[in-house]
Amino acid sequence: MSLRQREVARRLYAKELNESTLVYKEHEDTYAPQYLLTPTGAKCNRVFVVGALTEKENVGVDSDYWRARLADPTGVFPIYAGQYQQQAVTQLSAIEVPAFVAVVGKLNVFRTNDGPVKVSIRPEFINVVDSETRNRWVLETAEKTLERIERLQLDNEDAAKVRDYYGTDTSLYVGIVIEALEALKKEYET
């Protein structure tokens, strides 16, 4: 049994995840958890995302290897589940597209030799949820993103790293939050 604290599942929009490229470990230990530090300063090892499953395909040759796409109001989370995510594979194969699903997972970071860093989600669990849960996630993620933007002004190690590495234009991410919330509001009006 691991004595290491369980990693918090961070909330962030697809657009932010897809623009994240800063990967680091807190110490050199081989088993030290790897984190992806995002442009607003979310320190992600595990994430919790809710959205619409828009595509799924078993692209494995000899064994199951599922590729899926999960859309939120800002973009798409790429999802890959293979033989070591048996639970997620079973769930994914049973879900009909499109559907609102919640995904708990860890991050995969691919670094190609010359190309950019690509981030995807390696799901631990996938579950079909209702639209209410999906809406709540959109709102919660807006709040969490704003809180992170507010904390970026603070004088701490992660904030400094984010400023140095990304030089984040926070108004861009505030804009994404506003867009997501306005889309959500529209759903409530109709």
Next chain:
Amino acid sequence: MDLRELAEDIRARFLEQGVTVPTSDIEQRLNSLVYDFKVPIEEARRSVVSYFAKLHPKEGVASETEVIYAKIADINTEDIWINLRVRVVQLWEPNSPSIAQVGLLGDETGTIKFTSWSNANLPILRDGQSYSIRNVVTKSWQGRFSVSLNKASEIAPLDEEVAVGRAEEEISGAIIDVQSGSGLVKRCPECNRVVVKGHCAEHGEVSGVYDLRVKGVLDNGEIVSDVLFNREMTERLTGITLEAAKEMAMEALDQNVAADAMKAVVIGRYYRVRGNKTPRWLLITDFEELPKMDEDEIDAVLKRAQGRL
């Protein structure tokens, strides 16, 4: 520990109770007992303490009030000697013969784990009874505090009942995992422990009694909490009753199907839960699925975002 240190220790103990005894007097008596009468050190200590305690009888209630009782919520340092006024909240099965009793003690401010060691030969604490327990040592393991009852501890039952602060907590978030050991489980009829493959850690092979539970992980994006739903709460949370779970297991010839069915209901959903805090678990006493969102909530966050542009 040499006799000088022991003497200092005893003097300090008396001083805490407002009694001044010269160290030299204590040391002299200790020396005599240990070297002249070949008494074991522990017995010598006891003899000296009781000798001086008799010389300085406590003046009834007045001296009693001089004892300073610590509050459980204030315990934040390891290896200090304190006194507690507590009620026994829970007794667990000790997992070692060297432990006489283990469980939870509570006062108005919260609860704390206690261990009473067998070699201390202390009176047995009764579940639900309130006590004044003097001279216990604080311990810490993995950041959690407990108290250890030892040979120097003094236990006196109280007539009045100590109110136990339930250390209630209310949190909301999404359940993002259901841990193994959830669903349909069997408990030992003797000690109520969950049995694994028909085997109780304490009582060996037993025919277990079926029970339901969910060991969930509630995550709000900042903090992860372990939340424990008992049978009643589990049935309400998942809509799966004990009877239904048994039937499912029987049909599938697999005890795990109930847990899988529960996962499919709860993972990814948002809840507000209330419960009593123990060092590791929040024992759920009530919960609700988060109510339907309204537009005002969205507007509030929208306003906050627009304020940052």
